[in-house]
Amino acid sequence: MDLHFKQVTIVGVGLIGGSLGMILKQQELADRVVGVGRSLENLELAVKLEAIDEFYQDPKSAMKDADLVILATPVESYALHLQEWGHLLEPGTIVSDVGSVKGKLVAEVEGILPEQVRFVGAHPIAGKEQSGVGASCPDLFKGAVCIVTPTSQTDEDALSSIEGLWKAAGSVMVSLDPFLHDRILGAVSHLPHVVAFALMNTLLELQEDAGGSQNWFAYSGGGLRDTTRIAASSPEMWRDIFLWNRENLLRMIEALGGQLNRFQKLLEDQDGPGLEHAIAQARDARRQLP
Amino acid sequence: MDLHFKQVTIVGVGLIGGSLGMILKQQELADRVVGVGRSLENLELAVKLEAIDEFYQDPKSAMKDADLVILATPVESYALHLQEWGHLLEPGTIVSDVGSVKGKLVAEVEGILPEQVRFVGAHPIAGKEQSGVGASCPDLFKGAVCIVTPTSQTDEDALSSIEGLWKAAGSVMVSLDPFLHDRILGAVSHLPHVVAFALMNTLLELQEDAGGSQNWFAYSGGGLRDTTRIAASSPEMWRDIFLWNRENLLRMIEALGGQLNRFQKLLEDQDGPGLEHAIAQARDARRQLP
Numbered sequence: 001m002d003l004h005f006k007q008v009t010i011v012g013v014g015l016i017g018g019s020l021g022m023i024l025k026q027q028e029l030a031d032r033v034v035g036v037g038r039s040l041e042n043l044e045l046a047v048k049l050e051a052i053d054e055f056y057q058d059p060k061s062a063m064k065d066a067d068l069v070i071l072a073t074p075v076e077s078y079a080l081h082l083q084e085w086g087h088l089l090e091p092g093t094i095v096s097d098v099g100s101v102k103g104k105l106v107a108e109v110e111g112i113l114p115e116q117v118r119f120v121g122a123h124p125i126a127g128k129e130q131s132g133v134g135a136s137c138p139d140l141f142k143g144a145v146c147i148v149t150p151t152s153q154t155d156e157d158a159l160s161s162i163e164g165l166w167k168a169a170g171s172v173m174v175s176l177d178p179f180l181h182d183r184i185l186g187a188v189s190h191l192p193h194v195v196a197f198a199l200m201n202t203l204l205e206l207q208e209d210a211g212g213s214q215n216w217f218a219y220s221g222g223g224l225r226d227t228t229r230i231a232a233s234s235p236e237m238w239r240d241i242f243l244w245n246r247e248n249l250l251r252m253i254e255a256l257g258g259q260l261n262r263f264q265k266l267l268e269d270q271d272g273p274g275l276e277h278a279i280a281q282a283r284d285a286r287r288q289l290p
Numbered sequence: 291m292d293l294h295f296k297q298v299t300i301v302g303v304g305l306i307g308g309s310l311g312m313i314l315k316q317q318e319l320a321d322r323v324v325g326v327g328r329s330l331e332n333l334e335l336a337v338k339l340e341a342i343d344e345f346y347q348d349p350k351s352a353m354k355d356a357d358l359v360i361l362a363t364p365v366e367s368y369a370l371h372l373q374e375w376g377h378l379l380e381p382g383t384i385v386s387d388v389g390s391v392k393g394k395l396v397a398e399v400e401g402i403l404p405e406q407v408r409f410v411g412a413h414p415i416a417g418k419e420q421s422g423v424g425a426s427c428p429d430l431f432k433g434a435v436c437i438v439t440p441t442s443q444t445d446e447d448a449l450s451s452i453e454g455l456w457k458a459a460g461s462v463m464v465s466l467d468p469f470l471h472d473r474i475l476g477a478v479s480h481l482p483h484v485v486a487f488a489l490m491n492t493l494l495e496l497q498e499d500a501g502g503s504q505n506w507f508a509y510s511g512g513g514l515r516d517t518t519r520i521a522a523s524s525p526e527m528w529r530d531i532f533l534w535n536r537e538n539l540l541r542m543i544e545a546l547g548g549q550l551n552r553f554q555k556l557l558e559d560q561d562g563p564g565l566e567h568a569i570a571q572a573r574d575a576r577r578q579l580p
Contacts, residue, residue, distance in 0.1 A: 197553070220479065257547060
């Protein structure tokens with residue numbers, strides 16, 4: 001299959017959009033990479049970093065000649081975007097995304113786009129706690145899993161193109177139902193973010209309760225730093241992911257509460273063997289991580 | 291001050307004890323470094339790695355000529371150890387430790403040791419998820435905080451010697467009351483471990499609830515890996531730390547539960563601005579970490 005696009009329009013030239021643009025340009029997978037964004041400064045930086053060839057602040061101008069459009073904005077903005085310029089796309093144009101939620105969002109996107117526009121949901125599992133095009137790099141997706149989430153409506157050729165694009169980026173491809181995606185990612189990604197945010201806020205609270213005169217963080221080591229690394233992520237982005245995956249997350253936070261209660265009970269009972277068992281179970285599970 | 295010991299006896303030649311032994315030997319801070327442990331294989335490896343000069347499996351034989359004894363075993367074993375050989379120590383001998391809890395433990399140790407033996411509580415905040423002398427290295431404590439926890443009973447000269455030893459290891463010294471130590475470390479270290487263990491166990495539970503046929507961890511990225519790195523720690527060691535700091539931990543798990551409830555409430559109310567605020571608060575706190 002010849003993977004080549006005339007014009008790829010990337011809506012949202014941040015860490016992910018910018019890194020994908022670099023890959024498209026370096027591997028000459030597109031004649032032209034066009035960026036769309038609000039911040040002129042960011043777009044000019046994206047051109048300088050060779051993530052895009054040119055840009056528009058008005059997305060409508062960037063759609064005319066696109067045969068591939070990548071949504072790389074916060075997921076909450078998808079509907080507004082597609083309502084603004086979806087009808088301007090040529091029949092056959094592929095629209096894809098990089099969003100961390102799928103499920104209902106994919107259904108909504110398929111409902112908004114004109115019938116002859118071909119949507120493929122995608123989620124590259126890569127990222128850093130830094131954001132913005134300045135943190136972009138063409139190696140970002142190397143060796144990382146990328147999930148595509150086809151539905152009964154998904155065009156097979158468009159799916160192959162998107163899979164080919166992410167393979168070119170170095171990703172390991174897997175395919176999941178959009179709703180199963182949200183359940184699994186809710187567990188292995190969204191819940192850990194809730195945990196990291198809640199833990200940081202707990203430490204703030206405990207420190208304030210103690211009078212707040214001493215900086216407790218000065219006594220922390222690599223453990224806390226690692227455990228809360230993802231708490232440095234973008235509030236806007238995670239607000240949206242949490243809201244779009246709220247039913248799964250609510251159930252999962254409940255389950256986590258149960259596991260915390262288990263530790264409380266073991267501590268109250270001073271149950272040494274029980275504690276050791278619960279910790280060993282966690283350690284064994286941790287060793288299964290890729 | 292001339293920092294030099296005739297014989298340093300390290301009880302428990304694991305990651306921390308072994309690394310300290312390497313430092314003592316490399317910097318020639320002791321004429322002789324003697325290891326005590328149960329596993330012959332581990333002790334022989336420690337000699338081979340130049341962490342100790344010689345060893346005994348019976349601790350009593352290792353105490354006769356010691357002018358410094360370092361307890362580097364799980365904290366639960368301190369009392370048994372001191373009862374076994376504390377009375378064999380020469381007057382003036384310094385006993386110190388590397389345990390992650392202090393408070394009640396320091397009081398207990400001071401109660402067991404003969405009056406002329408000088409105890410100094412110490413806690414180097416360093417470690418890795420690997421354990422055992424095989425993971426030891428003389429750089430382990432470089433740039434890391436080491437907390438000493440003197441009490442009204444602590445001998446000033448002994449305290450200076452222990453501070454000198456850890457400074458030689460490259461540590462940044464701070465001094466805390468033993469009970470305040472447990473409160474602060476409960477927050478910035480022990481609670482994050484509870485969280486990492488409970489999160490791993492929650493993921494196991496969620497995956498089992500879903501039928502367990504699919505390996506959800508295959509879809510995880512660097513976020514989960516970092517967040518749960520410390521869940522790979524030793525069950526025996528953390529069982530003991532949790533039990534010794536249970537009052538603080540119970541209160542802190544309760545506070546964490548409150549912060550998780552806050553996220554649940556915000557999700558139930560679909561409160562976007564509230565979520566963004568709670569996340570931004572966590573992110574700002576995360577940025578304060580050293």
